Structures are given as C-alpha cells and as structure tokens.
Amino acid sequence: MMDLPRPKAGQPILDLSTPLPLIDEDVLSANIARVQAYMDAHGLKFRPHIKTHKIPAIAKAQVEAGAKGINCQKITEAEVFADAGFDDLLITFNILGLEKLERLKALNDRIGGLKVVADSRTTVDGLSQGFAAGRPLTVLVECDTGGGRCGVRGPEAAVELAEAIVSAPGLTFGGLLTYPKPDSEAQVEAFFSATLSALEARGIACPIVSNGGSPSLFSAHKVPSATEHRSGTYVYNDRSMVRAGHCGFEDCAMHILATVVSRPTEDRAILDAGSKALTSDLLGFADFGLILDYPEAVITGLSEEHGTVDLSKVTGRKPEIGEKVRIIPNHTCVVSNLFDSMTFQRNGIVTRVEEVKARGLVW
Amino acid sequence: MMDLPRPKAGQPILDLSTPLPLIDEDVLSANIARVQAYMDAHGLKFRPHIKTHKIPAIAKAQVEAGAKGINCQKITEAEVFADAGFDDLLITFNILGLEKLERLKALNDRIGGLKVVADSRTTVDGLSQGFAAGRPLTVLVECDTGGGRCGVRGPEAAVELAEAIVSAPGLTFGGLLTYPKPDSEAQVEAFFSATLSALEARGIACPIVSNGGSPSLFSAHKVPSATEHRSGTYVYNDRSMVRAGHCGFEDCAMHILATVVSRPTEDRAILDAGSKALTSDLLGFADFGLILDYPEAVITGLSEEHGTVDLSKVTGRKPEIGEKVRIIPNHTCVVSNLFDSMTFQRNGIVTRVEEVKARGLVW
Structure with missing residues (x-):
C-alpha cells in the first residue's frame, strides 16, 4: 500500500x-491564553482535560501558558502523556480490575504526581490492595454534586470515604473532585464547604478541591472552595460552546x-x-x-x-x-x-x- | 510506554x-452463511460492504462463502483490501479532486476489478480527465430511487449519464447502483427496469445492476432487475437489525x-x-x-x-x-x-x- x-x-x-x-493555530493559542487568564485572575489552578485533543504538543502549550497538571480519562492516555514528560496527571475515573491496577502501579512508580478518583469502598479497597507495596497512590473522593453521573451522594459519604482512603494501606488522600451539572455553583460550593469543614474537624488535610466541566467554565470563580478547575473543550471550542455563550x-x-x-x-x-x-x-x-x-x-x-x-x-x-x-x-x-x-x-x-x-x- | x-x-x-x-466466531460464521444462502437461493450475487468490519480476514471468509467482490467506501480502504488480495472492489462514492484521482488511478492500474460510481457530469468529467491515459476505469451510475441521498433522480437522467460515461475517454460504463430507502422494492425495480429498457434501446450493455442496504436485505429478491446486492451490517448484526426483524x-x-x-x-x-x-x-x-x-x-x-x-x-x-x-x-x-x-x-x-x-x- x-x-x-x-x-x-x-x-x-x-x-x-x-x-x-x-486546527487554526492563532485561535488555538488565543483560546489557551484566554481561559488561563481567567483562571489566573481568580487565583484558580487550571487543569486542562486532554481528551479534547489527545496531543502532547497541545498539552505542552497549555502548561507553558500556566496550567498546573493535566486531566486524563484512561490509564493508557496517562502513559502517553507521562512519556511526553508530564508529571502531574489526574485520571478522573474509578479504576477497577487486576490488569488495570498493575499498569496503574507501574505508572505511579515512575512519576510523582499521579492521582486517581474513587467513589466507593469497592474501588478504594481494590486500589489499596494494588498499591500496598511501593509508592503510595493519591486518591481523590469523587462527589456527585448534582451531575448525576459518578460520585458519593453527600458530604457525609464523602467524609466517610476520605477516612477510608486515609486508613487504607498504599493510599494517600488527595482531596475532593466533582463533575457538576451546569449552573449549579451554589450547590457545588455547599457540598465542598460542608465536606471541608467536616474533614477539618477530623484533622484530615484536603490538598485539592477540583471542580470541572466546560459548561461551567467561566463560572468557576463562583465556587470559592475549589482550588482548581478542569476543562477540555475550550481549547478548540465548538458549536456547543458558542451556544453556552x-x-x-x-x-x-x-x-x-x-x-x-x-x-x-x-x-x-x-x-x-x-x-x-x-x-x-x-x-x-x-x-x-x-x-x-x-x-x-x-x-x-x-x-x-x-x-x-x-x-x-x-x-x-x-x-x-x-x-x-x-x-x-x-x-x-x-x-x-x-x-x-x-x-x-x-x-x-x-x-x-x-x-x-x-x-x-x-x- | x-x-x-x-x-x-x-x-x-x-x-x-x-x-x-x-466478536463471537460461531455467530459470525452463521451470519455469513445465512445471508449468502439467501442470495444463492435467489440467484443474486452478493457484495458485502466492508465498512462494518474493516478487517481483510473477515472479507476473506465472506468471499470463501460465495460473495462476489466487496464494497468499500473510501479509496484507502480499497487499497488496504487490494493489498490483502481482493480484486473485485466497488467504491460507492463520488470521487472528486486531483489527489484522490491520482491514487484511484494507481489502484486501478494494479488491479483489474475496480469500480466506482458517479451521479453527475462533474464527477464523470473529473474521472475521465484522470483516466484518459492507462487502464480505463469502470463507472456505475448511482440512482436515487427514493433514498434521498446521492444519485440521479430518474431513469432519463440515468441514461443520459450512462451515455456520458460511454463516450468519455478513459471510462467504461459498468452499470447502475442504488442505495434505496427501506421497503421500496417496487420503486427500485421500476427505476431499474425503465432504465435498462432505455439503455437496451440505445444498445448500451449494463453488466451490473447493484441494489443494496441492510434494511432491505431479505427483500433483495423483490428487485428482479438487480444482479447483485450489497450489505454490511449483517456480518455482526446489531440492535437495529433485530428491530428490523x-x-x-x-x-x-x-x-x-x-x-x-x-x-x-x-x-x-x-x-x-x-x-x-x-x-x-x-x-x-x-x-x-x-x-x-x-x-x-x-x-x-x-x-x-x-x-x-x-x-x-x-x-x-x-x-x-x-x-x-x-x-x-x-x-x-x-x-x-x-x-x-x-x-x-x-x-x-x-x-x-x-x-x-x-x-x-x-x-
């Protein structure tokens, strides 16, 4: 052929x-700069989701503009970006199963900043078994603040799962995360702040509070408890982003x-x-x-x-x-x-x- | 990595x-055998569409079961299947543009059974220019028998385009083709038979009359003018095929x-x-x-x-x-x-x- x-x-x-x-180079650069400037203006760390482009060179441009780390959805995606030199990688997925845990462990052993999420004891127990030996894995609690996909259903359940992570061999508690429904900043903030208070009362530090989503991109500042925001689509934009204003x-x-x-x-x-x-x-x-x-x-x-x-x-x-x-x-x-x-x-x-x-x- | x-x-x-x-091997084999037996029973040549699987080994099983040639949708797909030893390749697409015509010509020069479709003078003229030298390209007239996608709109237009192909340097008229709407066999037959009569009256031979589509798969015998039927989905089947009965x-x-x-x-x-x-x-x-x-x-x-x-x-x-x-x-x-x-x-x-x-x- x-x-x-x-x-x-x-x-x-x-x-x-x-x-x-x-892809228009100038529009791409302007999109990266504009959203980074918004996040910088509000003191939010920005973690672009690479699912939109899946191209290391674009992620490099995002990080050079000021993004702190990147968001992946799959282990093998994270491997590709680790190979390209990225270290602060958050995989926003419940990872289950022996084969996946083995690969995740190999990845965690070679980079320092790998993080995953969990929303159940089953997932936490599996991760703990997989990471009992070697470098501990950082795990965030995924919270369902109204999005209706994954996530624990309330602050009490979030605290309970955080405690399980804290006491699980091989794991480090990394913080809280949500993928919210659009226009629900008050709800997200209420969930996060209640959980943060309860964690503080138990002496559990919460380094990352991660909010996300393209539909709520320019409302990220309305969730003051969040330390970072995740978004992917903004880098190219599309008809749905125009409709969202x-x-x-x-x-x-x-x-x-x-x-x-x-x-x-x-x-x-x-x-x-x-x-x-x-x-x-x-x-x-x-x-x-x-x-x-x-x-x-x-x-x-x-x-x-x-x-x-x-x-x-x-x-x-x-x-x-x-x-x-x-x-x-x-x-x-x-x-x-x-x-x-x-x-x-x-x-x-x-x-x-x-x-x-x-x-x-x-x- | x-x-x-x-x-x-x-x-x-x-x-x-x-x-x-x-993919379940036994179900796959049974699907291939069942549809081939239906086509054989009705004396129809069967041309599977490889878009469903895109895997040469499966197309080989289809041809071993009795299929005559295969259907591709893109030039580079046809190249992959030509490399795998297939010779009777029909690309059901209007091919336009210099780069595509050059590749199509290279493919036509190395295999004997390449065929494409056209539904306009613009496409025919482009093909003719591209194939003026070297082995002629076989072109079928695509007919809109009611499907509402591509195709000339009536037997008169079909005959006119067939005549244009016949007289175009570098091209050979290969026949007629349609992608029909479901349950429209009478309409398809009427279009084909009227066109065939008019072609015959003009002394134009029409070697292939190609009907197609998975929705009308087991009604293929209700179009007696057709010499062949094309279908892809049957090889794997899916929920839409179950719904279609x-x-x-x-x-x-x-x-x-x-x-x-x-x-x-x-x-x-x-x-x-x-x-x-x-x-x-x-x-x-x-x-x-x-x-x-x-x-x-x-x-x-x-x-x-x-x-x-x-x-x-x-x-x-x-x-x-x-x-x-x-x-x-x-x-x-x-x-x-x-x-x-x-x-x-x-x-x-x-x-x-x-x-x-x-x-x-x-x-």
Whole structure:
C-alpha cells in the first residue's frame, strides 16, 4: 500500500483532500491564553482535560501558558502523556480490575504526581490492595454534586470515604473532585464547604478541591472552595460552546473541511463528511454541525461517510459539486477521537501535522 | 510506554479489561452463511460492504462463502483490501479532486476489478480527465430511487449519464447502483427496469445492476432487475437489525464488554463504556444499546467514557461494582471504526485478535 495521505506544511488548505479536521493555530493559542487568564485572575489552578485533543504538543502549550497538571480519562492516555514528560496527571475515573491496577502501579512508580478518583469502598479497597507495596497512590473522593453521573451522594459519604482512603494501606488522600451539572455553583460550593469543614474537624488535610466541566467554565470563580478547575473543550471550542455563550464562532479553532460530492436537487447537497467524521453527537442540537460558509444550510442527516444538507433556506449562491466547505462540529472532543492525525493551519496554509497520540487507547 | 494492552488467544473473556468489543466466531460464521444462502437461493450475487468490519480476514471468509467482490467506501480502504488480495472492489462514492484521482488511478492500474460510481457530469468529467491515459476505469451510475441521498433522480437522467460515461475517454460504463430507502422494492425495480429498457434501446450493455442496504436485505429478491446486492451490517448484526426483524439478539456477533464502575444510587449504574466505545448513534432508539445481562436496564446517557444506566425497571438482582456486562450496540459499523483491533471469542475464550486494518483511513 502507498503511504497514507497526509498534508504537508506549506500546502494551502483548499488543496487538501477531505474530509479533514483542521486546527487554526492563532485561535488555538488565543483560546489557551484566554481561559488561563481567567483562571489566573481568580487565583484558580487550571487543569486542562486532554481528551479534547489527545496531543502532547497541545498539552505542552497549555502548561507553558500556566496550567498546573493535566486531566486524563484512561490509564493508557496517562502513559502517553507521562512519556511526553508530564508529571502531574489526574485520571478522573474509578479504576477497577487486576490488569488495570498493575499498569496503574507501574505508572505511579515512575512519576510523582499521579492521582486517581474513587467513589466507593469497592474501588478504594481494590486500589489499596494494588498499591500496598511501593509508592503510595493519591486518591481523590469523587462527589456527585448534582451531575448525576459518578460520585458519593453527600458530604457525609464523602467524609466517610476520605477516612477510608486515609486508613487504607498504599493510599494517600488527595482531596475532593466533582463533575457538576451546569449552573449549579451554589450547590457545588455547599457540598465542598460542608465536606471541608467536616474533614477539618477530623484533622484530615484536603490538598485539592477540583471542580470541572466546560459548561461551567467561566463560572468557576463562583465556587470559592475549589482550588482548581478542569476543562477540555475550550481549547478548540465548538458549536456547543458558542451556544453556552463561552465564545463566538470565530473562536472555534476546529473546522472540518468537507467537499460537496453531489447536488441531486436544487435544495439538497451531499458532503463527504458523515458520522465517521463529524460523529452523531447532537448535544441537544437538531442537526449535525454548522456550515460556516453557508450558515442557512442545515446538515439534516449523517450516514457513515455522507452528510445530507438541506439548502432550502439558503438565499444566495448555493454550493457546487467539488466546492469545499468548513463545518464547526457540535462536539469537538469526539471528532478528535476519530482521526489518527490532526492538521494545523494559519491563514489557510498548513503549519504542521500532529499525531493524535492518545487516540484509540482502549482503557 | 508499555505495549498497548491487547487480549491473547486462550484468555477467558471475563478476565479482559474493558471497554472492549468482542466478536463471537460461531455467530459470525452463521451470519455469513445465512445471508449468502439467501442470495444463492435467489440467484443474486452478493457484495458485502466492508465498512462494518474493516478487517481483510473477515472479507476473506465472506468471499470463501460465495460473495462476489466487496464494497468499500473510501479509496484507502480499497487499497488496504487490494493489498490483502481482493480484486473485485466497488467504491460507492463520488470521487472528486486531483489527489484522490491520482491514487484511484494507481489502484486501478494494479488491479483489474475496480469500480466506482458517479451521479453527475462533474464527477464523470473529473474521472475521465484522470483516466484518459492507462487502464480505463469502470463507472456505475448511482440512482436515487427514493433514498434521498446521492444519485440521479430518474431513469432519463440515468441514461443520459450512462451515455456520458460511454463516450468519455478513459471510462467504461459498468452499470447502475442504488442505495434505496427501506421497503421500496417496487420503486427500485421500476427505476431499474425503465432504465435498462432505455439503455437496451440505445444498445448500451449494463453488466451490473447493484441494489443494496441492510434494511432491505431479505427483500433483495423483490428487485428482479438487480444482479447483485450489497450489505454490511449483517456480518455482526446489531440492535437495529433485530428491530428490523432480520435476526434475533442471539444472532448479534458483537458484544461490547463493559464494567460497572460506580453504583451511586439504588437505581443508577455507571459503565466504563461511553460515546467513545458505543458511539452516540441512536438510529431511532431512545437509548444507547441493550445490556444483554440486564434487559430491563436502560442506558439513558453517554458521556465520552461513561455510560449512565437507569436500573429502576430491573426487577431482580442489580449489577454490582466491578461486574462485567455485555452490550449489544445500536449500530455496529460505527463501533468498529473506534477500535484499532477487534477481539474474537468462542464459548467465552479469546480465539484471535485482528487489526481493524481499514480503520481511521481519512478518505
């Protein structure tokens, strides 16, 4: 087989074959700077989630801008970033099972700043068994402050689990963590502050209080008990972030370049970007992304390699077969996960291609 | 970094770390045999779509069972399968653009049975320019028989485009093709037979008449003008195929093995399979897959690495933290596209691990 096609630095993006996600270097840098400045202004440590890009070079830019450590979701993701020189790694996942614990232990033995979370005695007991010998593992208590996913359900349960971690061989209590529902800062603060008081009364130090989430990104300062905030999507931004009021379309660093491959009717265009390029994540939208060049066009449906576009509301010129268009995806994090490499550009010229190093890592 | 984790032949599947898609060897073989027997019984050539598995070893089993050629969706997919020894390759896509045409030409020059589709003069003209020298390229006319995606809109337009292909330097007219809407066999037959009559009247031979689609799989015999049928999903099957009445849950070869990582409340379980394992394809369902072991449980939401399960309707025992469950995905083709390798099993023991060779190929 011939080498897989890959853009080269210096190529005009309109010469590139599609479908292809592109990252605007200047928008990327501005996004990193803007959110870091917000966190700095409020004295919050910022821990970017790498799930959005899965690229060590971007995480380096985030840390150079002032981020303290990074957030991973899988052990093998953390391994990739440890290899790239990162040390302060938080894996926000309940890790269970012998094989995973062995790999986690190997990782913990080679870097100093590994942290994980737990929300049950079962998870804590498993971690404790796995880490009874060697360097202790730092474990945070995950709290369900209303998000309705993982987490202990109230301050009392949080304190109880913290005590279990404190007394578990091989473990060090690292603090509290939540992935909150949007607009629930008062609830998060109430949960954290009640838990912190109770921990203090028991003489248990709580070094990290970690709040998170992109939907609540610019409300992070309304949770004064938090010592840090975690967010991923801000680095590229997407249609959901524009809807949330966090940015404009001009702040979306990721465009999916696609080509019109068919115009079967006056009102229908077919793109070469389907669910295997855009994903079927709706995130509450009724359609599958915004075509920047034709904002009145609607991507009504995706099959795996085709996107069906309704042009009936397009008042001016309509796109022709062979024409390239730029799409802002509903959700950028899931797009990154589909591509082995990411193409960067500035002013329409390719600057570099980065391997999406942590893509497709099973766990 | 340590080697990426990968199951080994002989391991019990319940020892494997999750999330992990598994293929049952016996169900896979039975699915291949059953659909081939149906096509054979009706004298239809069968052309499996490899988008579902993207694994040459499975396509070999399909061809050994009697399939005539295979269906790809991208040039680089076709390259992978040409390298694996396949010769009769149909790419069901309008191919546009210089870089793609160059690669397509290189592929056509090395194998004899390459075919593509076109539904516009723009595409035909581009193909003709690209193939003016060297071995001619076979081009089928894609027909919109009601599916509403790509395709010329009526028999007259189909004949017109066929004539354009016949007279275009570098191209050979290969026949007709459609991706129909479900339950529209009469419509498909009417389109095909009218076009065939008109072509015959003009003395244009039409070697291939290709019908397709999994939703209409077992109605393929109701389109007597068709010479072949294309389908992908049947090889693994999934929840959408069960709903369509094409199989039972016992015929679903792909299970996603997942672990319960949290049980925050009596009625909520959290799995380690989210949209990066199951995808967010709903295909008309309201939830994100069927948990075989707890059919009353409902996967109500996915974040990227977590699945949220409502257990309120589970009458018996509820799953515990650390327990592994098997999920039948809504749509199997998109799951294959997320994983670099696929694990096969028989009676709960790993038989082999195959690379998903054509995964993540950009175009």
